[in-house]
Amino acid sequence: MPTVVASDPRVILRGGLPDRYLTPDDIADMFGVPLETVYQWRRKRTGPPGFRIGKHLRYDPADVRAYVSQRKSACQGAA
Numbered sequence: 422m423p424t425v426v427a428s429d430p431r432v433i434l435r436g437g438l439p440d441r442y443l444t445p446d447d448i449a450d451m452f453g454v455p456l457e458t459v460y461q462w463r464r465k466r467t468g469p470p471g472f473r474i475g476k477h478l479r480y481d482p483a484d485v486r487a488y489v490s491q492r493k494s495a496c497q498g499a500a
Contacts, residue, residue: 442479445471451485 448469449456462468463478469488471480 439482442474443482443485444480445478448480448485 443451445456445459448459452459459468463471469480469485471478473479
């Protein structure tokens with residue numbers, strides 16, 4: 422069984438909202454996609470909504486959870 426690291430963003434998100442905003446790297450790790458995919462989602466406005474703090478892109482964990490719930494509902498409705 423793989424060891425789960427406490428700083429794994431998937432564990433943090435499932436266990437409750439983290440006390441920090443998520444980075445694009447966190448989003449890529451959570452969804453198991455390349456970092457470039459996260460940036461493509463942003464350009465196409467298809468992924469979780471992000472915002473800028475200066476030059477840094479961040480994601481609110483509540484927005485990411487809402488995005489996942491919305492996607493799950495859309496997939497269940499299409500089935």
